[in-house]
Amino acid sequence: MQLVMKKSILPVKTEKGSGNKILAEEDLQKLLKCYFGYSEFRGKQLQAINAVLSGRDCFCLMPTGGGKSMCYQIPAVAKLGIVLVISPLIALMENQVETLRKKGIPAEFLSSTQAVHVKQKIHEDLNSGKPSLRLLYVTPELVATVSFMAKLTKLYDRGLLSLFAVDEAHCISSWGHDFRPSFCKLSSLRSHFPGVPILALTATAVPKVQKDVISSLCLHQPLVLSASFNRPNIYYEVRYKDLLKDTYADLLNLLKSSGNVCSIVYCHERSTCDDLSSHLSKHGISSAVYHAGLSSKLRSTVLDDWLSSKIEVVVATVAFGKRL
Numbered sequence: 112m113q114l115v116m117k118k119s120i121l122p123v124k125t126e127k128g129s130g131n132k133i134l135a136e137e138d139l140q141k142l143l144k145c146y147f148g149y150s151e152f153r154g155k156q157l158q159a160i161n162a163v164l165s166g167r168d169c170f171c172l173m174p175t176g177g178g179k180s181m182c183y184q185i186p187a188v189a190k191l192g193i194v195l196v197i198s199p200l201i202a203l204m205e206n207q208v209e210t211l212r213k214k215g216i217p218a219e220f221l222s223s224t225q226a227v228h229v230k231q232k233i234h235e236d237l238n239s240g241k242p243s244l245r246l247l248y249v250t251p252e253l254v255a256t257v258s259f260m261a262k263l264t265k266l267y268d269r270g271l272l273s274l275f276a277v278d279e280a281h282c283i284s285s286w287g288h289d290f291r292p293s294f295c296k297l298s299s300l301r302s303h304f305p306g307v308p309i310l311a312l313t314a315t316a317v318p319k320v321q322k323d324v325i326s327s328l329c330l331h332q333p334l335v336l337s338a339s340f341n342r343p344n345i346y347y348e349v350r351y352k353d354l355l356k357d358t359y360a361d362l363l364n365l366l367k368s369s370g371n372v373c374s375i376v377y378c379h380e381r382s383t384c385d386d387l388s389s390h391l392s393k394h395g396i397s398s399a400v401y402h403a404g405l406s407s408k409l410r411s412t413v414l415d416d417w418l419s420s421k422i423e424v425v426v427a428t429v430a431f432g433k434r435l
């Protein structure tokens with residue numbers, strides 16, 4: 112097979128009889144290099160990618176930052192059609208879409224935060240004979256609407272739905288720490304769109320949750336992948352607050368001695384975030400707060416400023432990890 116390494120969708124070959132498209136490992140590696148600049152797949156990425164490209168469901172358990180997104184981003188460029196990514200985290204969608212577009216991969220997200228004319232353009236593309244989109248990020252709430260299901264049905268009937276990727280899939284389980292009722296409606300994806308593989312992704316390792324995700328999403332004999340949660344590059348140190356004379360002073364020293372690195376300080380309460388952030392700013396460390404009490408616009412600005420190193424420290428509640 113001839114690979115065209117320009118930023119265009121690659122030709123794919125068909126596995127005889129199955130109707131599924133397959134690419135050799137080296138071709139997938141070329142895609143990884145071409146679009147993302149990485150030479151090797153990490154951990155279980157390749158297995159997950161191969162599973163969904165061959166039409167098989169997959170449950171993928173990887174730690175935060177383990178590279179889960181690649182498991183659906185590579186299929187999006189390797190296979191014709193649209194990958195629908197269902198995520199509860201609007202800030203994460205915005206962030207990923209921006210990154211993908213910079214890499215020349217057509218991606219969009221649909222959410223309540225978007226302007227009407229932007230949504231219209233996306234719908235026009237989806238309705239066109241040949242949509243240019245490769246990845247569409249949506250919330251589970253949108254998937255639950257009749258009008259969006261009708262749009263998906265049209266795409267499905269034209270053979271344009273290549274994969275459903277359910278990010279933060281533990282949210283479907285009432286045993287999980289982050290249960291979201293809207294996720295329960297996702298079971299209809301399997302009944303409405305048989306034959307479209309489903310990739311469930313999570314960093315929540317509890318076996319009860321895993322079983323629940325698999326049965327709630329009606330995954331059919333999924334490939335279950337579980338990556339190691341050991342992160343040898345991370346150094347852990349516990350300091351007991353009760354044993355410190357002045358917690359804020361200790362933290363300030365730690366941040367100053369760490370040099371110019373991006374840091375996150377998690378606090379239990381929003382008021383502590385506000386208090387600590389102004390303390391750090393007063394003492395020469397640029398910081399901002401991030402919690403669910405801020406507007407989504409402000410939260411996006413803080414995330415952008417932190418990612419671009421405009422600010423050194425984000426003082427946040429768990430809303431930051433969940434990117435609420």
Ligand SMILES: Nc1ncnc2c1ncn2[C@@H]1O[C@H](COP(=O)(O)OP(=O)(O)OP(=O)(O)O)[C@@H](O)[C@H]1O
Pocket residue numbers: 149150151152153156173174175176177178179180181314
């Ligand atoms: N094969 C790879 N080689 C090197 N870096 C990679 C590879 N795959 C992914 N990455 C990088 O690892 C980082 C984390 O990836 P990603 O955001 O997909 O993790 P994640 O598992 O989705 O994390 P989270 O649970 O926070 O959503 C990204 O910067 C991504 O570009």
